[in-house]
Amino acid sequence: MNKTQGEVFVRLADVVDRLDxxxxxxxxxxxxxxxxxxxLSPLGSALxxxxxxxxxxxxxxxxxxxxxxxxxxxxxxxxxxxxxxxxVHALSDEHVVVxxx
Amino acid sequence: xxxxxxxxLAVDVQALGVxxxxxxxxxxxxxxxxxxxxxxxAQSNGGSGEIVATVTAAAPDDDTEDALARAMxxxxxQVTAAAIRARTGSLLMFHAGALCDQETGATIxxxxxxxxxxxxxxxxxxxxxxxxxxxxxxxxPDGSVVPYAKPLSVRRPDAFMHKDxxxxxxxxxxLPRVDPWLAALVVLRRDLDRGxxxxxxxVDLLEALVALAPETSSLAALDRPLRVLADLVERVGGLxxxxxxxxxxxxxxxxxxLLGAA
Numbered sequence: 001m002n003k004t005q006g007e008v009f010v011r012l013a014d015v016v017d018r019l020d021x022x023x024x025x026x027x028x029x030x031x032x033x034x035x036x037x038x039x040l041s042p043l044g045s046a047l048x049x050x051x052x053x054x055x056x057x058x059x060x061x062x063x064x065x066x067x068x069x070x071x072x073x074x075x076x077x078x079x080x081x082x083x084x085x086x087x088v089h090a091l092s093d094e095h096v097v098v099x100x101x
Numbered sequence: 102x103x104x105x106x107x108x109x110l111a112v113d114v115q116a117l118g119v120x121x122x123x124x125x126x127x128x129x130x131x132x133x134x135x136x137x138x139x140x141x142x143a144q145s146n147g148g149s150g151e152i153v154a155t156v157t158a159a160a161p162d163d164d165t166e167d168a169l170a171r172a173m174x175x176x177x178x179q180v181t182a183a184a185i186r187a188r189t190g191s192l193l194m195f196h197a198g199a200l201c202d203q204e205t206g207a208t209i210x211x212x213x214x215x216x217x218x219x220x221x222x223x224x225x226x227x228x229x230x231x232x233x234x235x236x237x238x239x240x241x242p243d244g245s246v247v248p249y250a251k252p253l254s255v256r257r258p259d260a261f262m263h264k265d266x267x268x269x270x271x272x273x274x275x276l277p278r279v280d281p282w283l284a285a286l287v288v289l290r291r292d293l294d295r296g297x298x299x300x301x302x303x304v305d306l307l308e309a310l311v312a313l314a315p316e317t318s319s320l321a322a323l324d325r326p327l328r329v330l331a332d333l334v335e336r337v338g339g340l341x342x343x344x345x346x347x348x349x350x351x352x353x354x355x356x357x358x359l360l361g362a363a
Contacts, residue, residue, distance in 0.1 A: 019310070019327035026307045028314060028327050035321055037314040039307045 009058035116184035154183035231277030309340035
């Protein structure tokens with residue numbers, strides 16, 4: 001994890017509802033353009049679980065990585081920091097999380 | 102134009118199951134509103150009931166029919182907005198047109214953003230079926246559909262930015278004769294070339310939620326909105342995307358969906 005990533009804090013955006021099914025999970029988010037649904041990857045779903053447990057408080061990215069490794073185990077052949085960073089980016093693009101430095 | 106006190110000139114219309122009172126500025130406009138909203142008139146639909154909102158029609162620029170016609174689209178938007186506000190939290194509402202089978206009540210909702218084909222599909226495939234709306238479909242938790250048989254908003258061929266509000270009966274449309282219930286939910290995509298056969302594409306549940314959520318009104322005000330939306334999608338056998346070019350090409354697909362055969 002580089003210095004920039006380590007200083008990033010992540011929090012949930014305006015997530016209105018969540019649906020978990022056998023085929024995956026989705027969330028309903030409120031944006032300035034209205035409401036939209038984002039489908040979550042398994043990592044994204046776990047990431048939201050961690051953020052949801054923080055009661056709205058931002059979590060530092062390196063702490064988020066540790067929490068996800070504790071929850072999911074260390075991935076094989078994948079850098080967990082990079083995987084989480086990419087997941088945060090994807091969820092930020094979907095207005096599901098907010099990443100701030 | 103005969104000027105009247107606005108309060109003396111009211112038209113009560115049924116929209117999404119509630120009564121909205123329209124105050125109009127003149128007898129001429131009163132007559133025009135009654136004509137355009139003929140299928141929604143509260144008196145013709147079992148009485149006014151409680152009036153949940155009152156909207157005031159803007160006065161037309163002059164006495165001409167053209168000026169009256171130009172005042173109508175804004176009024177329709179006001180009524181729609183008032184009805185949606187009134188049903189927020191109690192109805193699942195889509196930006197969609199809807200038609201039903203006049204014997205079974207089986208209803209198809211054609212979901213699409215504004216200006217992308219809902220009205221054309223409804224006016225093309227509507228004669229012989231029950232007309233529910235060309236703009237906003239309201240669905241109750243039990244799957245029954247609440248009519249909003251508003252005038253159809255038809256773009257003028259000679260003025261791209263202007264729409265006329267056409268009375269449904271002038272287009273051969275009539276109210277449902279039996280209680281409508283949602284049997285099929287489709288998203289319209291008018292992206293094929295002329296002559297290409299209609300394509301029917303099924304999408305899985307989560308992708309259906311992604312496609313439908315932006316085409317809803319006040320979804321988040323429902324209790325457990327994603328569960329409600331998912332249950333509805335599953336009840337109608339899943340969401341389908343209809344890719345087409347000409348609305349008349351959709352006739353056999355719509356007929357099959359209403360028969361439950363597609």
